[in-house]
Amino acid sequence: MPERTDADLTLYYAPRTRAFTALWLLEELGVPYRLESFDLASGRHKHPEYLAQNAMGKVPAVVDGHIAVSEIGAIAIYLADRFGDAGLAPVIHEPDRAAYLRWILFNAGVIEPAYAERFNKWEPRPANHAWGSFDQMLAVVSDGVKIGPWLLGARFTAADVVVGSTLRFGLAFGILDKHGPIGEYVGRATARDGFIRANAIAEREAERFSPRPR
Numbered sequence: 465m466p467e468r469t470d471a472d473l474t475l476y477y478a479p480r481t482r483a484f485t486a487l488w489l490l491e492e493l494g495v496p497y498r499l500e501s502f503d504l505a506s507g508r509h510k511h512p513e514y515l516a517q518n519a520m521g522k523v524p525a526v527v528d529g530h531i532a533v534s535e536i537g538a539i540a541i542y543l544a545d546r547f548g549d550a551g552l553a554p555v556i557h558e559p560d561r562a563a564y565l566r567w568i569l570f571n572a573g574v575i576e577p578a579y580a581e582r583f584n585k586w587e588p589r590p591a592n593h594a595w596g597s598f599d600q601m602l603a604v605v606s607d608g609v610k611i612g613p614w615l616l617g618a619r620f621t622a623a624d625v626v627v628g629s630t631l632r633f634g635l636a637f638g639i640l641d642k643h644g645p646i647g648e649y650v651g652r653a654t655a656r657d658g659f660i661r662a663n664a665i666a667e668r669e670a671e672r673f674s675p676r677p678r
């Protein structure tokens with residue numbers, strides 16, 4: 465497990481949040497990092513020192529030496545390029561780079577707001593809303609994961625961590641169908657060693673802050 469207290473790379477993390485995506489990515493990259501884990505109930509993410517790392521006051525945030533990066537898509541692009549030897553990012557002149565970037569930005573720009581449409585029962589206005597509609601998103605994602613095993617075909621990339629993580633939440637919250645291409649894709653992603661390691665850390669941290677009654 466590459467968690468280390470002396471690492472230069474720090475992940476600001478809170479249990480049961482989107483910060484899991486960054487944790488999973490770090491485990492896939494296999495680089496040493498320090499896990500700075502706190503309960504959102506502590507309000508630490510609204511303190512000035514934290515706001516200096518992420519002005520939105522949200523988790524995750526990653527600090528690499530003196531460089532702070534926030535927003536899951538930016539964190540994924542940054543870390544996968546920074547630790548390029550892990551092979552999780554097609555480089556700029558590879559033809560797959562375009563699809564890779566597209567899926568990472570699709571997560572924040574289309575999948576996330578489409579979930580909000582569904583959760584909040586907003587009326588779909590596909591021509592006006594930047595994300596199209598939930599149904600349009602679902603059709604594109606279902607098609608994107610169908611051939612597989614990964615979004616770019618044979619190659620697993622940081623885009624699979626970002627999109628796979630959001631799809632996993634969609635399945636857990638019951639807005640996506642477990643039976644079908646998305647369920648199968650998430651099943652493949654969550655069978656990976658990197659995911660299993662990250663999930664064990666996530667469970668440990670969740671238990672630390674809110675232990676289950678015994």
Ligand SMILES: N[C@@H](CCC(=O)N[C@@H](CS)C(=O)NCC(=O)O)C(=O)O
Binds near residue numbers: 504535536537572
């Ligand atoms: N757009 C952000 C979303 C992160 C986010 O929504 N984090 C939530 C937890 S899932 C958060 O920190 N909420 C606490 C708050 O806003 O007070 C990203 O991509 O990193």
